[in-house]
Amino acid sequence: MTATITPAPTPYSTNRPAPKGSVLGRAVSSEWAKIRSVRSTVLSLVATMGLTVGLGWLITFAFIHRDHLERDGRRFDRFDPTDRAMRGVFLAQLAIGVLGVLVMSSEHVTGMIRSSIAAVPQRRTLLAAKAIVLGTVALIVGMASSFAAFLGGQAILSSPHTDLSRQFQGVSLSDPGVLRAVAGAGAYLTMIALLGLAIGTIIRRTPGAISAMFAVVLVAPLITTALPAPWDVNVGRWLPLNAGQAMFTVRVEPDLLTPGKGFFVMLVWLAGSFLLATILLSKRDV
Amino acid sequence: MIKAEHLTKRFGDTIAVNDLSFEVAPGCVTGFLGPNGAGKTTTMRMILGLDAPTQGTVTVNGKRYANHRFPLHEVGALLDAKALHGGRTAFNHLLVLAKTNGIGRARVDEVLDIVGLTDVAGKRAGTFSLGMGQRLGIAGALLGDPGILMFDEPVNGLDPEGILWIRTFLRSLADEGRTVFISSHLMNEMAMTASRLIVVGRGKLIADATVDEVVSRGQHWVRVRSPRIDELVPQLIAAGGTVNENDGAHDIRGLSAAQVGDLAAATGIALHELTEQRASLEDVFFEMTEDSVEYHGSANAHVAVAATTDVLAGVAR
CATH class of the missing domain: 3.30.70.980 (YebC, transcriptional regulation domain)
Known part of the structure; x- marks a missing residue:
């Protein structure tokens, strides 16, 4: 019943060529394959696009058909055609943020993370590869969505709809601040996706991470509105949603940061969350 | 070659692995044996750099695992048949791992063929039985054609045919000069497959010897x-x-x-x-580890403890 011991042969050496290229490059190509090969990714991206474009068009369309436009058009003197068409972003950010969370949390929930880290033990590189792939995909989808929402929305506004159609004309990308706002919406969606990735890395479990993301992106701005003035504005404007809104709103609102500052504040949110994510990912047992 | 020196892992007050030192040599199947909760899996996780040791070090081929740029070419491991995203097909699961280490599609097809999963390569891994998951995990370990292979409880969930297959397979890997390190709590399984044994109980080394030596220490x-x-x-x-x-x-x-x-x-x-x-290997194993199992099922544990001291005196380093 006992095994006989065969004399140890010479240690095995493979005749396969040693891999070339950088660890990051290889990891990026793997992450690209990962993101394409699960259904939830595609669904999140479709939802992002559908919400940004679909809701943008729907809201614009509904707006021009409202009866009270006829009666009470003057109330809309602060009407902003770009803003109307970009309303879908408020919901689409949740879809793309969930995608960002899932890119990391789904690995923890399924156990895939152990295979991933065994294959790429350079954990920071693994996170960087995920950020590069997710960021690229989100940027393409985010930009395509926001431009489609804008262009379609303006076409709806410019179609001859009511007697007031001249008052609520669409604008074009060459109008002041418009290109910046539309591109800002795409950039904001990308940044929310990345924020989701960082939160998914910090919290690791999908339900907790998604709740945290919703709390930061949606609930926190609501809570700050309940603060006594001037704290509602002073605190609120630094939150991602309001910083982002500064990026994708044409008019510079007094309650919001300037677009440039908004972008910078979003960068700070990302830097902070990725710093924490990197520290935790390097330190924790998986 | 795997080399552990004074490897220790604490989880709060619990010591999962306690000052464990051993070497796993190439060219033979080394069994890593111990009751459930003896620290086998934790040790293997530390070898792969998934868990950080509280103290001590472990190296593979002279370097810490995480310091290998493309580690799948050095070590192939199956720790957990469930370490995958169930929504991916078997082929895609292997492909995403292969890409990280610059391994091509042809090799993915090759390892699927080796473990006999070619026919189900396009099925989602989440639909696999435990046995098929185990085979898929083994396929993943083989991707980089590594000189070191490490499997945690590889026969788990396999049918008799699968068990026979894996025994033969592990031996053939060792005969090619590879280092093969497998854990089990099943002594008989080890007797069939392994030629060297590292026996642990409660995170401590109990024996590091050939199977024959361990048996000869029994009555x-x-x-x-x-x-x-x-x-x-x-x-x-x-x-x-x-x-x-x-x-x-x-x-x-x-x-x-x-x-x-x-x-x-x-x-x-x-x-x-x-x-x-x-005494069968099973008996020796029970004698050696009885005082180190977490929960006793037998009433005459004190008898076994007395026997253990005899065995320990002879076998432990």
């Missing part, structure tokens, strides 16, 4: 049957043996089979049985 005795046994027994006792009757046969300790046979021949007593008896 051995001579079993005798004879129609004139009553005449033989006094002579055996006089010669220094101890005799116990056991279900019609007599077990003699302290004398070799040759001595018993010579003694019987000298007095003209016919023997109907004269056999060497040895």
Whole structure:
């Protein structure tokens, strides 16, 4: 019943060529394959696009058909055609943020993370590869969505709809601040996706991470509105949603940061969350 | 070559792995044996850099695992058949791992063929049985054609045919000169597959020896049957043996089979049985680890503990 011991042969050496290229490059190509090969990714991206474009068009369309436009058009003197068409972003950010969370949390929930880290033990590189792939995909989808929402929305506004159609004309990308706002919406969606990735890395479990993301992106701005003035504005404007809104709103609102500052504040949110994510990912047992 | 030095892992107040030092050499199957909760999986996780040791170090081929740029070419491991995203097909699961280490699609097809999953390569891994998941995990370990292979409880969930397959397969990997390190809590399985054993209990090293050495540390005795046994027994006792009757046969300790046979021949007593008896590997394992299992199921644990000290004196380094 006992095994006989065969004399140890010479240690095995493979005749396969040693891999070339950088660890990051290889990891990026793997992450690209990962993101394409699960259904939830595609669904999140479709939802992002559908919400940004679909809701943008729907809201614009509904707006021009409202009866009270006829009666009470003057109330809309602060009407902003770009803003109307970009309303879908408020919901689409949740879809793309969930995608960002899932890119990391789904690995923890399924156990895939152990295979991933065994294959790429350079954990920071693994996170960087995920950020590069997710960021690229989100940027393409985010930009395509926001431009489609804008262009379609303006076409709806410019179609001859009511007697007031001249008052609520669409604008074009060459109008002041418009290109910046539309591109800002795409950039904001990308940044929310990345924020989701960082939160998914910090919290690791999908339900907790998604709740945290919703709390930061949606609930926190609501809570700050309940603060006594001037704290509602002073605190609120630094939150991602309001910083982002500064990026994708044409008019510079007094309650919001300037677009440039908004972008910078979003960068700070990302830097902070990725710093924490990197520290935790390097330190924790998986 | 895997080398652990003073490897220790604490989880709060619990010590999962306690000052464990060992080497796993190439060219043979080394079994990593211990009861559930002995720290086998934690040790393997530390080898792969998934868990950080509280103290001590472990290296593979002279470097910490995480310091290998493309580690799948050095070490292939199966720790957990569930370490995958169930929504991906078997092929895609292997492909995303392969890409991280610059391994091509052709090799993915090759390893699927080796483990016999080619027909289900396009199915989602989440639909796999435990046995198929185990095979997929083994395929993943083989991707980089590594010199070191490490499997945690590889026969788990396999049917008898699968178990036979993996035994033969592990031996063939070792015969190619690879380092093969497999854990199990099943002694018999190890006896079939491994040639060296590293035995742990409660995170501590209990034995590091060949399977034969471990077995020889267990009790051995001579079993005798004879129609004139009553005449033989006094002579055996006089010669220094101890005799116990056991279900019609007599077990003699302290004398070799040759001595018993010579003694019987000298007095003209016919023997109907004269056999060497040895504690099975299973028995030795139980003796060695009984005081280190987390929860005792037996009432006579104190007897086993006494036996353990004997075994430990001989086997432990």
